[in-house]
Amino acid sequence: MDVVKEVLAKHQKELEKYKPITVEKHLECRLDVGTLLITDPNDFDDRELRDNREEYLTALTRENTQLLLNAIWELPTERVDESIVAKLPEPTTVLPRLRKVPGPRPLTKWEKFAKEKGITKKKRDKKTYDETLDKWVPTYGFKHVEAEKSKDWVLEVPQNADPNTDMFQKKIDLRNEKVAKNEIQRMKNIVRARKVDMPRSGYLGPEAASSSQLLTAVTVAKSSTASVGKFQNKLPKEKEARGLGIKELIPGGKRKASHITSNEREANLDLIKSVLHKKPKLNVDKAISMQKEEDRLAREAEGGPVRKAKPKGKGSRKAVGKKPKGNHGQRAPAKKAQAGRKRR
Amino acid sequence: MSLLRIRKPKTRKGKKILMAREPQLIESARTMLFVDGRKCGGNVKQCMKDLNQLKKPLVKVLNRKNDITPFDDPSSLEFLTMKNDAALFVFGSTSKKRPDNIVLGRLFENEVLDMFELGIKRYQAISEFKNDKIGACVKPCLVFNGPQWAQTEELRRLRNLFIDTFHREKVESIRLQGVEHVMSFTVTDDMNILLRSYKILLKKSGQKTPRIELEEIGPSADFAIRRTKIASEDLYKQARKQPKQLKEGKKKNISTDALGNKKGRVHMGKQLTGSIQTRRVKALRKTPEEKKENRQKKKVALKTAAAEALAASQ
Numbered sequence: 340m341d342v343v344k345e346v347l348a349k350h351q352k353e354l355e356k357y358k359p360i361t362v363e364k365h366l367e368c369r370l371d372v373g374t375l376l377i378t379d380p381n382d383f384d385d386r387e388l389r390d391n392r393e394e395y396l397t398a399l400t401r402e403n404t405q406l407l408l409n410a411i412w413e414l415p416t417e418r419v420d421e422s423i424v425a426k427l428p429e430p431t432t433v434l435p436r437l438r439k440v441p442g443p444r445p446l447t448k449w450e451k452f453a454k455e456k457g458i459t460k461k462k463r464d465k466k467t468y469d470e471t472l473d474k475w476v477p478t479y480g481f482k483h484v485e486a487e488k489s490k491d492w493v494l495e496v497p498q499n500a501d502p503n504t505d506m507f508q509k510k511i512d513l514r515n516e517k518v519a520k521n522e523i524q525r526m527k528n529i530v531r532a533r534k535v536d537m538p539r540s541g542y543l544g545p546e547a548a549s550s551s552q553l554l555t556a557v558t559v560a561k562s563s564t565a566s567v568g569k570f571q572n573k574l575p576k577e578k579e580a581r582g583l584g585i586k587e588l589i590p591g592g593k594r595k596a597s598h599i600t601s602n603e604r605e606a607n608l609d610l611i612k613s614v615l616h617k618k619p620k621l622n623v624d625k626a627i628s629m630q631k632e633e634d635r636l637a638r639e640a641e642g643g644p645v646r647k648a649k650p651k652g653k654g655s656r657k658a659v660g661k662k663p664k665g666n667h668g669q670r671a672p673a674k675k676a677q678a679g680r681k682r683r
Numbered sequence: 684m685s686l687l688r689i690r691k692p693k694t695r696k697g698k699k700i701l702m703a704r705e706p707q708l709i710e711s712a713r714t715m716l717f718v719d720g721r722k723c724g725g726n727v728k729q730c731m732k733d734l735n736q737l738k739k740p741l742v743k744v745l746n747r748k749n750d751i752t753p754f755d756d757p758s759s760l761e762f763l764t765m766k767n768d769a770a771l772f773v774f775g776s777t778s779k780k781r782p783d784n785i786v787l788g789r790l791f792e793n794e795v796l797d798m799f800e801l802g803i804k805r806y807q808a809i810s811e812f813k814n815d816k817i818g819a820c821v822k823p824c825l826v827f828n829g830p831q832w833a834q835t836e837e838l839r840r841l842r843n844l845f846i847d848t849f850h851r852e853k854v855e856s857i858r859l860q861g862v863e864h865v866m867s868f869t870v871t872d873d874m875n876i877l878l879r880s881y882k883i884l885l886k887k888s889g890q891k892t893p894r895i896e897l898e899e900i901g902p903s904a905d906f907a908i909r910r911t912k913i914a915s916e917d918l919y920k921q922a923r924k925q926p927k928q929l930k931e932g933k934k935k936n937i938s939t940d941a942l943g944n945k946k947g948r949v950h951m952g953k954q955l956t957g958s959i960q961t962r963r964v965k966a967l968r969k970t971p972e973e974k975k976e977n978r979q980k981k982k983v984a985l986k987t988a989a990a991e992a993l994a995a996s997q
Contacts, residue, residue, distance in 0.1 A: 357889045374850050378827040396879055400867040401897045403826045412892040426856045434847050435791055435922035437770040441706040
C-alpha cells in the first residue's frame with residue numbers, strides 16, 4: 340500500500356509544479372466548439388476593470404480561452420501528416436446567408452400548360468423509316484439535316500407563287516423565323532420567372548431601357564409641350580432631334596424610301612410588265628365546280644337523266660324547329676333550330 | 684420589345700459571373716469589402732489595414748474615396764458589394780461630427796441586412812506590438828465577455844456580425860497546434876466594446892490538455908457604438924434559413940449498441956432456391972429410370988390435353 344501512496348503523492352507533487360488548467364466560473368459559459376466560440380455571461384469585477392483594465396481583460400480572456408481549449412482537447416482526434424487534428428462538431432451559431440435558399444425552377448409557359456392538361460412528353464424514336472429514301476434516317480440531331488437535304492433535293496414551286504421564288508431560301512427563312520420565335524419565348528419565360536413587371540412597349544423604365552431609348556424618351560417628352568419644346572431647358576450632352584416630325588424625333592426608325600431609284604426606268608418597266616402580263620390566279624375548286632355546272636347544263640339540254648339533288652342530312656331538321664312563341668311551351672334544346680338568323 | 688427586357692450575357696466569363704450572383708445551395712466563403720469614405724485617415728485607415736490583415740485572403744479592397752453616407756443612402760454601397768461579390772463590408776470615414784468612424788455591415792439579397800457604426804476611441808495597431816506574430820489564415824478563437832451580449836437584440840446582432848466577420852470559414856477539423864489566436868470582445872456597462880487580440884501559448888500542465896498563456900499581439904481597440912441599423916425580425920429569420928437539402932435526414936435501419944458497434948439491418952428478396960445454379964453432384968443427377976418416368980408423364984399429359992381439345996371443338 341505504501342508504494343501506491345508514494346506514487347500518488349509523487350504525481351501530486353509533480354502536478355503542483357504546473358499551473359492549473361481548471362477554471363472556476365459563477366455562471367456556466369456558453370460554448371460553440373464548431374466555430375471556436377465562447378460567451379461568458381458572468382459579471383465583471385468593476386473595480387478591477389476600472390483600475391487595471393488590460394491585466395484584468397487578459398486574465399479574463401485567458402480563463403475563457405482555457406475553457407474553450409479544454410473542450411477542444413476533449414474532441415476525438417486523428418493523425419494527419421504528422422500533426423494531430425481534432426474533428427470539430429457542427430457549429431450551433433447560425434449565420435445569415437448572402438442570398439436566399441434557391442427554390443425549384445419555375446415552370447415555363449408550356450410546361451405549366453402541359454401540366455394543367457396532363458400532357459406528357461412522348462419519346463420519339465431515334466431513327467425513323469423514310470419511304471422516299473428507302474432507309475432509316477435519324478429523326479433529329481446528327482445527320483438529320485443531311486438526310487433531309489438528300490430527300491428534298493428538289494422543291495415544288497406552288498402554282499400561285501412567283502415561278503422565280505427560291506423555295507430553298509424560303510425554307511431556310513422559315514426555319515430561322517422559328518428559331519427567333521423560340522428565342523423570344525425563352526426570354527419571355529425568363530422574364531416571367533424573375534417576376535419583373537415590364538411594359539410590353541414604350542418607355543421601359545430606368546432599369547431596362549438603354550441609353551438611346553432614354554434619349555428618345557427625353558426628346559419626345561420635351562417636344563410634347565404646347566410650344567413643341569421651344570422653351571424647354573437643355574440637358575448637358577443632349578442631342579437635338581433632327582426636326583419635329585415623329586420620324587425625326589425617334590431616331591433609328593427608317594425613313595420612307597424615296598420613290599426615285601437609280602434604275603427608275605427598269606423599275607417602271609417592271610411595273611408595266613407586271614400589269615400587262617398579269618397571270619390570273621387559278622382557283623382549282625372553283626374551276627372544278629364551274630366545269631361540273633357546265634356539264635350538268637349540257638346533259639339537261641340533251642334530255643338525259645336528271646339527277647335530283649338529295650336533300651342534305653341536316654336540311655330535314657328545318658321543319659322540326661317551331662316558330663318561337665313568347666312565354667309558350669317548353670324549350671327543347673335537343674330540337675335545336677338552325678343557328679344563325681332568326682327565322683319568323 | 685420583349686427581347687430587350689432582359690440582357691443576355693455576351694461572353695462566357697460574363698455568364699459565369701451572372702451565374703455566381705444567383706442563389707446558391709452552398710455559398711462560398713464570405714468576402715469582405717473595404718470601402719473608404721470621403722475622408723479616411725489616421726486611426727480609421729490603420730484599423731482597416733489591420734482588419735484586412737486579419738481577414739486575408741477573403742478581402743477586396745477599394746482604394747478610392749467614395750462620397751457615401753451608408754446610413755442615409757446605402758444604395759451605392761450595396762451596388763459596390765454586389766459588383767465585388769462581397770457579403771460583408773467595412774466603411775471607414777472620419778468627420779468633425781463623427782471622428783474615426785467605422786461602419787461594419789453585411790448584406791442579404793443585395794440589400795444591407797444590418798450595419799453598426801463604431802467610433803474608435805483608442806486604437807493600437809498590430810505594428811505597434813513588437814513581438815512574434817501569428818501565421819496567416821489562422822482560424823481565431825472568439826471570446827465574448829460580459830453579460831450584456833445576450834441582453835439586447837442589437838448587441839446580439841452585433842455579436843453575430845463579429846462572429847460572421849472573424850470566424851473565417853466553416854471547417855471540419857482543426858490542427859491542435861494551429862489554435863494560436865484568440866480575439867476577445869468585451870462589452871462594458873457604458874456600452875463600449877473593447878477588442879483585444881492575443882496569441883495563445885500552449886504550456887505544459889502535466890496532463891493531456893495544455894495550460895495556456897496569452898500574449899497580446901494587437902490590434903487593441905476601444906469602440907463606442909454610434910448609429911445602428913438592424914434587419915427586421917422577419918428578414919433576419921429569412922436570411923438565417925438553411926436549405927433543407929443540406930439537413931441530414933434520419934438514416935433507417937442503422938443502430939449502435941451499447942459497445943459502440945454499428946449495426947445495420949439488410950432486407951433480402953426471396954431466394955429462388957429452385958432455379959439457383961448450384962454445384963453439379965453426381966448423386967443429385969437424375970437416373971435413367973427417373974428420366975423415362977418423366978417422359979412418360981409428359982406424354983400422358985399431352986395426350987389428355989389433345990383429347991380435351993378435340994372434345995371441345997366437337
